[in-house]
Amino acid sequence: MDLSSLQGIMVIVGPILLAIAIAWAMFHNKGSRQEVQATEDATRRMYDQQDRDDKARDNGGVA
Template identity: 75%
Template sequence: MDFSSPLQGILVIVGPILLALAIAWAMLRNRSSREDIARTENATRELYDQQDREDKARDNGGVV
């Protein structure tokens, strides 16, 4: 690869820097707070409990 072009040399240096900045920005923007995680866990637990009740009711002939 010939790096004699100044523009190509600049892009080889600036490109990875811009990529690293974009990845860092995305990682910072996609962080979840503890409240978000707790809310998600509680909602999942409630869905599992509801499904379990429905399964037990079906297995017992419709009696909960």
């Protein structure tokens, strides 16, 4: 097997292995429903707090 045939195999097999690795990572990178819900709740609380802070600042410090 010479260098050009090895390079040809790598050009074909490389992208296939990369696609498999990306697909595996996408399917195994999901959190549980409880984790996702906890994140959503924390984000909502953070936005609500920021909104209250903005309104207090706009009203001269009165919430």
